[in-house]
Amino acid sequence: MEAGAVLLASVHLRHIIPLDFDSIDYAPQPDAPHVASSVESEDAQPCLPTIDLESPLAESSLVRACESWGMFIVTNHGIPTDVLEGVEGDALRFFSLPKEDKMKALRAPGGTIGYGVAPLAAVLDKAMWHEGFTMIGSPVEHAKQVWPRDYMRFCETMEEYQKRMKTLSEKILGLLLKNCGGLPSFHESGGPSTTLQLNSYPACQCPKEIFGLAPHTDTSFITIIQQSNVSGLQLFHERHGWISVSPKTGSLVVNVGDMLHIMSNARFLNALHRVTVSRTWHRLSFAYFYGPPADFEVSPIVKTHASGSHQAARFRPVTKREYIRMKNQDPDALSKIKITREG
Ligand SMILES: O=C(O)CCC(=O)C(=O)O
Ligand SMILES: [Fe+2]
Numbered sequence: 358m359e360a361g362a363v364l365l366a367s368v369h370l371r372h373i374i375p376l377d378f379d380s381i382d383y384a385p386q387p388d389a390p391h392v393a394s395s396v397e398s399e400d401a402q403p404c405l406p407t408i409d410l411e412s413p414l415a416e417s418s419l420v421r422a423c424e425s426w427g428m429f430i431v432t433n434h435g436i437p438t439d440v441l442e443g444v445e446g447d448a449l450r451f452f453s454l455p456k457e458d459k460m461k462a463l464r465a466p467g468g469t470i471g472y473g474v475a476p477l478a479a480v481l482d483k484a485m486w487h488e489g490f491t492m493i494g495s496p497v498e499h500a501k502q503v504w505p506r507d508y509m510r511f512c513e514t515m516e517e518y519q520k521r522m523k524t525l526s527e528k529i530l531g532l533l534l535k536n537c538g539g540l541p542s543f544h545e546s547g548g549p550s551t552t553l554q555l556n557s558y559p560a561c562q563c564p565k566e567i568f569g570l571a572p573h574t575d576t577s578f579i580t581i582i583q584q585s586n587v588s589g590l591q592l593f594h595e596r597h598g599w600i601s602v603s604p605k606t607g608s609l610v611v612n613v614g615d616m617l618h619i620m621s622n623a624r625f626l627n628a629l630h631r632v633t634v635s636r637t638w639h640r641l642s643f644a645y646f647y648g649p650p651a652d653f654e655v656s657p658i659v660k661t662h663a664s665g666s667h668q669a670a671r672f673r674p675v676t677k678r679e680y681i682r683m684k685n686q687d688p689d690a691l692s693k694i695k696i697t698r699e700g
């Protein structure tokens with residue numbers, strides 16, 4: 358393969374159903390974007406904060422990490438190793454199936470759950486070297502299609518994982534928001550919106566020409582990411598540029614999404630991140646998104662100064678449903694709800 362080659366099919370990859378990664382052709386393309394070359398050697402890079410959730414300093418470390426990075430690594434998170442390994446094993450079992458079998462779990466047109474291209478592809482209108490399986494609660498309907506006699510194992514693994522991730526999300530958010538009234542109760546609004554996204558990034562002959570996931574922010578309050586043992590996740594930091602967030606066995610990555618950025622009145626940074634692909638390795642990741650109920654109005658929590666005056670709100674209140682509608686039309690939806698002050 359020549360340097361500078363690009364996926365001939367990249368422009369219309371998003372339309373390939375089934376997702377047949379072996380069928381993609383390649384052709385030279387001199388002005389292809391070099392997506393992976395902008396990251397310096399990993400030795401020279403700053404490290405994301407690693408936070409021990411059992412430490413007495415956990416709360417202040419979480420707050421500082423969200424203010425300075427919008428992404429951090431957690432250890433001592435309480436998720437047993439067999440739960441982490443279980444989701445990786447069953448995700449690999451799914452993605453290793455012949456494409457005809459994966460197609461049995463295909464996402465319905467306009468739907469949100471099941472197998473398909475990155476949900477982000479529709480928002481960004483970009484081709485990405487990615488296949489995913491999205492779940493909200495039990496994946497039983499799709500699992501039954503794929504494994505008619507043996508669907509329970511996959512379901513149990515995924516349900517247990519989501520239960521654990523929900524508890525962990527609420528623990529982290531509870532600590533982050535402790536100083537400003539805690540995490541709101543979503544009981545009356547139908548509970549938080551949560552999604553588990555299994556991501557698969559097959560090895561790619563032209564890793565510099567296409568993203569696994571293009572740069573984006575998540576819409577969640579927070580996202581918890583488990584990575585298989587292959588690098589690919591990168592965070593954009595204003596001072597350092599793109600930095601790699603390498604996997605560390607047993608630890609989890611947490612990032613701030615747009616909803617927490619809004620609720621914290623821009624105090625916590627919403628992490629701009631992306632995923633690069635490998636020429637050699639198949640990478641998996643599991644992203645658990647925890648957000649407000651779709652119709653819950655999220656508004657900035659503003660500080661009261663010693664004088665009694667309030668800090669100015671930087672965003673107008675917005676529901677997740679409305680925000681997603683705006684973001685689907687323009688990825689920079691935040692600018693649409695920003696309150697600008699004259700003078
Ligand atoms: O693959 C990863 O590490 C990140 C996944 C991600 O950003 C997402 O699913 O939104
Ligand atoms: Fe993401």
